[in-house]
Amino acid sequence: MSKTTKVEIILNHHAGNGLAISACHKVINFLEKNQISYEIHKTLKDGDGVRIAKQLANHPNDSKIIVIGGDGTLNQAVNGVKESNYPNTALGYIPGGSGNDFCRGIKLKIKDPIVLLQAILSMKQPQTIDVGKAYNDDFSHYFINNIGIGFDARTVYYTNHSERKDFLNKLHLGTLSYFTNLLKVIKKQPAFGLDVDYRNHKKHFDSAYIVVATNHPYFGGGFAIDPTANPFNHHLNLVVVKKITGMTFIKLFSKLLTNGSHLQDKNVWHIEDNHFSLHNQTKQYGQMDGEELSQNEFNFHFEVSQHPFWLPIK
Numbered sequence: 001m002s003k004t005t006k007v008e009i010i011l012n013h014h015a016g017n018g019l020a021i022s023a024c025h026k027v028i029n030f031l032e033k034n035q036i037s038y039e040i041h042k043t044l045k046d047g048d049g050v051r052i053a054k055q056l057a058n059h060p061n062d063s064k065i066i067v068i069g070g071d072g073t074l075n076q077a078v079n080g081v082k083e084s085n086y087p088n089t090a091l092g093y094i095p096g097g098s099g100n101d102f103c104r105g106i107k108l109k110i111k112d113p114i115v116l117l118q119a120i121l122s123m124k125q126p127q128t129i130d131v132g133k134a135y136n137d138d139f140s141h142y143f144i145n146n147i148g149i150g151f152d153a154r155t156v157y158y159t160n161h162s163e164r165k166d167f168l169n170k171l172h173l174g175t176l177s178y179f180t181n182l183l184k185v186i187k188k189q190p191a192f193g194l195d196v197d198y199r200n201h202k203k204h205f206d207s208a209y210i211v212v213a214t215n216h217p218y219f220g221g222g223f224a225i226d227p228t229a230n231p232f233n234h235h236l237n238l239v240v241v242k243k244i245t246g247m248t249f250i251k252l253f254s255k256l257l258t259n260g261s262h263l264q265d266k267n268v269w270h271i272e273d274n275h276f277s278l279h280n281q282t283k284q285y286g287q288m289d290g291e292e293l294s295q296n297e298f299n300f301h302f303e304v305s306q307h308p309f310w311l312p313i314k
C-alpha cells in the first residue's frame, strides 16, 4: 500500500471513560484537515467490535482499519478479522482505554494520537505481533494480552462492577481502580486445583491462586506479571502463583511491583512455550484481555499465533 486513501475507524466511545472519544476527535480533525476520507463505525454494545471488524475485513480495499478504544475493543477487532474471509487483514490501533496493556507490552513509544496516526498512515507494511489463542470444544478466541483464572480475573470482575472505576478513570487512574480492588480479592479468592500439560509433562497444583497465560509482561494496567514474556518470540508464558497470605503475599507483591524478582520465588512457577493446556477443577472467575469470561471450570488449550498490525514498533 503506497498512500492511505481512506481510514475505517472502529470506535468504542465507551472506552477509557472519554479517552477514546478525545483521541477520535483529534484523529478526525487531522483527517479532515488533510482531506483523507474516513468512516466511523461506533460499537453500540458489547461484541460489536467483532461484528464490525469482520464486516470490514470481508470487504477488502485500499483503506486502513484503525481501532480506537481499549484492549477489549482491540481484542474484539482481532477476533472479528480472524473470523472473516481475510483473517490476515491488518489492524491499526490508537489506544484509548483505561489500561492499555497491549501498547505497554509491545513497547509502543508514541503516545500522542496524531503522531501515532501519522506513523500508521505512512506505514507501507504492517508489523507482525504475536497473539495468543485459547480453545476447547466450545470456545475459540484470540487474545492480545492474557487470559487469567482466579485472582486477577476476580479483580477484573470487581473492578468492572465498581462505582469507583468510572470516577478513577475520569482522573486517568485506571490502574489505581484495579489496585483498590485487590484487598477485597485477597479476602475472597480461594485456592483451587489446577492441572497443566506442557512439553509432555503434567504438573498439578493443589492450591493455585493466580494463573495467567500471557503474551507479554503486563496485566491490570501495568503490573508486570511475567517480565520475561515477549510478544515477538512466538511463545506464550504461563505463570502460576500458589495461594499465599499475609506478609508472604505482601513481599511477593512488592517484588512484582519493583524488580520482577517474584518469578524466582518458591511460590511462583512459570514456563514459556508455543503451546500448553490447563484445566482447573472448580468454577473460577476468568478474564481475557480485561474482559470477563463467565465463571467456569476452564479447560483451555493455548497456542501462539501472529497477526499483522499497523503499529510503528521498530
Ligand SMILES: Nc1ncnc2c1ncn2[C@@H]1O[C@H](COP(=O)(O)OP(=O)(O)OP(=O)(O)O)[C@@H](O)[C@H]1O
Residues within 6 Å of the ligand: 012, 013, 014, 015, 016, 017, 043, 044, 045, 046, 047, 048, 069, 070, 071, 072, 073, 074, 096, 097, 098, 099, 100, 101, 174, 289, 290, 291
Ligand atoms: N457502546 C457501548 N456501550 C457499552 N459498552 C460497550 C460499547 N461498545 C463497546 N463496549 C464494551 O466496552 C468494554 C470496554 O472496552 P475496552 O476494553 O476497549 O475499554 P477499557 O476497559 O476502557 O480499556 P482497557 O481494556 O484498555 O482497560 C468492552 O467490553 C466492550 O465490549
